[in-house]
Amino acid sequence: MKCKEIQEFLPLFQKGLLDPELTKLTSDHLTSCELCREALTLEKRVSDRLDTLFREKAEGASSVDIAEMVLKRSHGEQFSINHERKRLKLVYRFGAAAATVVLVLWLSFLFRQVNPVIEIGMIQEAPVRTAFLPESPVRTPKVRDVQRKSTVTRLKENVVWISYTN
Amino acid sequence: MVDTERLKQGNEETFREFVSETERLLMSVSFGILLNSEDARDAVQEAYLRFWRSRERLDSNGYIQAYLVQILRNVCFTMLKKRANTLGMDEIPEPGKKENPSSRLGEKEVISRAMAILKEKERMIVAMIHYENLDSTEVGMILGLSASTVRSHYQSARTRMKNYIIRYFPEFAR
Numbered sequence: 048m049k050c051k052e053i054q055e056f057l058p059l060f061q062k063g064l065l066d067p068e069l070t071k072l073t074s075d076h077l078t079s080c081e082l083c084r085e086a087l088t089l090e091k092r093v094s095d096r097l098d099t100l101f102r103e104k105a106e107g108a109s110s111v112d113i114a115e116m117v118l119k120r121s122h123g124e125q126f127s128i129n130h131e132r133k134r135l136k137l138v139y140r141f142g143a144a145a146a147t148v149v150l151v152l153w154l155s156f157l158f159r160q161v162n163p164v165i166e167i168g169m170i171q172e173a174p175v176r177t178a179f180l181p182e183s184p185v186r187t188p189k190v191r192d193v194q195r196k197s198t199v200t201r202l203k204e205n206v207v208w209i210s211y212t213n
Numbered sequence: 214m215v216d217t218e219r220l221k222q223g224n225e226e227t228f229r230e231f232v233s234e235t236e237r238l239l240m241s242v243s244f245g246i247l248l249n250s251e252d253a254r255d256a257v258q259e260a261y262l263r264f265w266r267s268r269e270r271l272d273s274n275g276y277i278q279a280y281l282v283q284i285l286r287n288v289c290f291t292m293l294k295k296r297a298n299t300l301g302m303d304e305i306p307e308p309g310k311k312e313n314p315s316s317r318l319g320e321k322e323v324i325s326r327a328m329a330i331l332k333e334k335e336r337m338i339v340a341m342i343h344y345e346n347l348d349s350t351e352v353g354m355i356l357g358l359s360a361s362t363v364r365s366h367y368q369s370a371r372t373r374m375k376n377y378i379i380r381y382f383p384e385f386a387r
Contacts, residue, residue: 058371
């Protein structure tokens with residue numbers, strides 16, 4: 048085998064990654080070739096420096112407790128996620144309450160009725176009573192001025208104009 | 214080896230054990246890719262954080278270290294994209310331009326510069342073989358490559374490093 052081929056195997060040979068057959072070939076060649084032995088010396092030097100470089104850098108990691116830092120960051124994130132969820136829950140609750148109030152107001156506006164209570168009493172004697180009185184809200188009439196003489200004019204459905212005569 | 218099931222359940226003690234088992238491997242791979250200690254440490258921390266967040270998706274039958282290294286690679290590549298360069302590539306001599314002999318560098322610096330000319334995958338392989346003394350099969354398992362591919366990458370990386378050193382730092386080669 049030529050020196051050039053052998054020298055290509057040297058990094059693997061020197062790290063013990065070469066297969067046994069090629070290892071033997073390389074080893075045999077090295078015993079008889081000064082040039083390749085010199086090349087191996089350089090490879091070993093590069094390899095040693097690489098070992099040192101990585102050892103120093105990797106050992107720098109153990110000076111910091113990575114697990115604790117990661118768990119702390121993870122807890123911190125969990126805390127802010129929970130905090131955000133609570134905040135959102137409050138916003139949703141407030142929104143739901145406001146929506147309910149608006150809905151109730153809107154419905155009451157839709158189904159509003161002209162105050163039938165007083166009018167019932169007041170217009171009991173009026174001839175147009177049955178024409179405009181709402182049928183359902185039969186509440187106890189607070190009869191006021193029933194005895195008073197009045198005239199009733201229907202303005203709209205459920206809206207009457209009552210004029211009294213003293 | 215740590216218990217994957219306990220990790221999945223979020224057992225913090227198991228996680229601490231897992232970190233102490235793997236942090237050196239991760240640090241050397243991270244440094245291999247980024248060639249900067251500060252960035253390497255940040256990347257390792259970020260990788261563990263992502264791993265911890267996604268622990269529920271761990272495959273009980275899978276090789277967790279491979280999964281972890283994959284996360285680290287993604288983190289490192291994102292960092293590389295952000296800074297667009299490693300180890301101040303402007304400091305690396307341009308091809309054809311001889312290093313000024315008056316600015317003699319230390320051997321460690323020469324090796325760092327030689328590492329910087331390699332591709333990221335080659336640097337990872339060099340890192341794992343040199344720091345952890347892993348063999349090509351173990352490196353292959355972690356990176357999802359065959360042992361022969363790992364050997365081939367390693368061989369080519371070392372040859373390029375040697376040629377670079379001989380060309381630009383002949384005093385180191387003497």
